[in-house]
Amino acid sequence: MFSKACEYGIKASIYIALNSYDGQRVSLKEIAKEINSPEAFTAKILQDLVRNKIINSVKGAYGGFEIEKENISSIKLAQIVNAIDGDSIYHGCGLGLDVCDANHPCPVHDQFIAIRNELKHMLETTNLEQLAIDIKSGASFLKI
Amino acid sequence: MFSKACEYGIKASIYIALNSYDGQRVSLKEIAKEINSPEAFTAKILQDLVRNKIINSVKGAYGGFEIEKENISSIKLAQIVNAIDGDSIYHGCGLGLDVCDANHPCPVHDQFIAIRNELKHMLETTNLEQLAIDIKSGASFLKI
DNA sequence: TTTAATACGGATAACTTTGTCCTAATTGAA
DNA sequence: TTCAATTAGGACAAAGTTATCCGTATTAAA
Numbered sequence: 001m002f003s004k005a006c007e008y009g010i011k012a013s014i015y016i017a018l019n020s021y022d023g024q025r026v027s028l029k030e031i032a033k034e035i036n037s038p039e040a041f042t043a044k045i046l047q048d049l050v051r052n053k054i055i056n057s058v059k060g061a062y063g064g065f066e067i068e069k070e071n072i073s074s075i076k077l078a079q080i081v082n083a084i085d086g087d088s089i090y091h092g093c094g095l096g097l098d099v100c101d102a103n104h105p106c107p108v109h110d111q112f113i114a115i116r117n118e119l120k121h122m123l124e125t126t127n128l129e130q131l132a133i134d135i136k137s138g139a140s141f142l143k144i
Numbered sequence: 145m146f147s148k149a150c151e152y153g154i155k156a157s158i159y160i161a162l163n164s165y166d167g168q169r170v171s172l173k174e175i176a177k178e179i180n181s182p183e184a185f186t187a188k189i190l191q192d193l194v195r196n197k198i199i200n201s202v203k204g205a206y207g208g209f210e211i212e213k214e215n216i217s218s219i220k221l222a223q224i225v226n227a228i229d230g231d232s233i234y235h236g237c238g239l240g241l242d243v244c245d246a247n248h249p250c251p252v253h254d255q256f257i258a259i260r261n262e263l264k265h266m267l268e269t270t271n272l273e274q275l276a277i278d279i280k281s282g283a284s285f286l287k288i
Numbered sequence: 289t290t291t292a293a294t295a296c297g298g299a300t301a302a303c304t305t306t307g308t309c310c311t312a313a314t315t316g317a318a
Numbered sequence: 319t320t321c322a323a324t325t326a327g328g329a330c331a332a333a334g335t336t337a338t339c340c341g342t343a344t345t346a347a348a
Contacts, residue, residue, distance in 0.1 A: 001145070001256070004306060007240040014251055027324070041307050047326065060315025061323040077252070096151040099288055107158055107275040107284045108221070111266045112145070118262060122255045131251040140251045144243055148336060171294065185337050191296065204345025205293040 006084045009045045011035040011142050013080055016055055016065050017072045017128040018135055025064035036143035045084060052083035072132065078123035090120060150228045153189045155179040155286050157224055160199055160209050161216045161272040162279055169208035180287035189228060196227035216276065222267035234264060 002010075012031050019026045028046065032039040046065060049055045054075060055065050067075065081089065093100030094112035102109075134140040146154075156175050163170045172190065176183040190209060193199045198219060199209050211219065225233065237244030238256035246253075278284040 001236075001238055001260075004240065007238075010252070011239055029324090038307055040309075043325075044307090044327085050325090057325060058315085059313075059325045061321090062316055063314080063324050065325090092145075094145055094151075095155055096148065097285070097288065104288070105284045107278060107286065108154070108270065109284065111270060115259065115263050115266060116145075119259050122259060126252065126255060134251060140249045140253065141241070142251065144241065144248070173294090182337055184339075187295075188297090188337090194295090201295060202345085203295045203343075205291090206346055207294050207344080209295090 003085055005045050006081055008037045008042050009049060009080050009084045013128055014131045014135060015142060017067050017132040020067045020069055025066045027064040048083055054079055054083055073127050073129035075128045076124055077126045081123055147229055149189050150225055152181045152186050153193060153224050153228045157272055158275045158279060159286060161211050161276040164211045164213060169210045171208040192227055198223055198227055217271050217273035219272045220268055221270045225267055
């Protein structure tokens with residue numbers, strides 16, 4: 001469904017959010033360990049999220065990544081996915097046609113539109129706070 | 145959502161079904177032209193569908209691909225997707241966890257399960273006949 | 289029987305995604 | 319000021335996906 005980059009990006013964002021609630025800045029090394037992702041590759045993805053102003057980074061000793069507390073509840077999965085995978089999820093045709101719309105639909109256009117809209121709605125309504133709370137309570141997990 | 149291979153496989157199957165209604169066997173060359181796909185790559189995918197007994201092939205001059213008429217309405221998209229992309233759509237975790245189930249869910253487990261079940265249902269209930277009919281009537285398109 | 293059209297299948301190339309390595313820049317603390 | 323910890327970013331390697339090429343086998347028709 002999503003690229004590896006996007007999977008790591010979502011998990012990393014949740015982990016950063018979780019710690020930002022406690023005022024804890026987290027390092028790349030810690031993030032990669034906690035979400036079970038390759039460190040250097042995760043670094044690239046985090047850079048991407050920083051450039052898209054979804055997370056903040058602080059260089060140097062005692063640096064790391066953080067999200068401003070007041071933003072955590074307003075950051076939606078859609079923003080993260082969009083920053084990393086782009087908007088292909090919203091615009092691409094299920095069968096790869098260059099042009100696929102109501103006037104010139106691919107054979108599965110209607111079926112796909114329905115499912116894609118649900119996916120879109122889910123991504124646009126799910127925020128980091130909800131996800132971080134479940135990790136904190138042990139109701140969900142970031143690795144294994 | 146799907147791999148290119150799967151997109152080509154679905155479109156090729158629809159085109160073959162369409163022609164099989166008229167007792168017309170179609171060649172690789174014709175298929176690739178009509179669904180706008182690379183010929184040699186499409187050949188590999190068709191071989192896969194043949195091995196999975198979703199379509200039939202006839203070698204030699206005047207050979208080509210066909211689907212037995214009586215089977216067209218019972219072939220579901222799910223079979224084609226499964227033959228080409230495998231069953232990752234059904235079993236994979238949305239965030240790539242090796243283990244992700246109700247007892248040990250990833251942060252977006254519930255949200256994904258819901259959408260994936262809809263996708264699964266759609267693939268399992270959509271058959272080639274429905275799709276071929278729309279192509280025939282000009283209500284949907286296989287290329288451009 | 290020869291020929292042309294066709295599917296089959298192995299090898300390999302091109303491209304994309306994923307992952308690694310190394311150096312530079314930054315920064316807080318000793 | 320020096321050092322160690324850290325992010326940034328370029329170059330590159332590995333793996334996976336997509337695509338091409340070419341020879342072989344098969345088959346119907348001439």
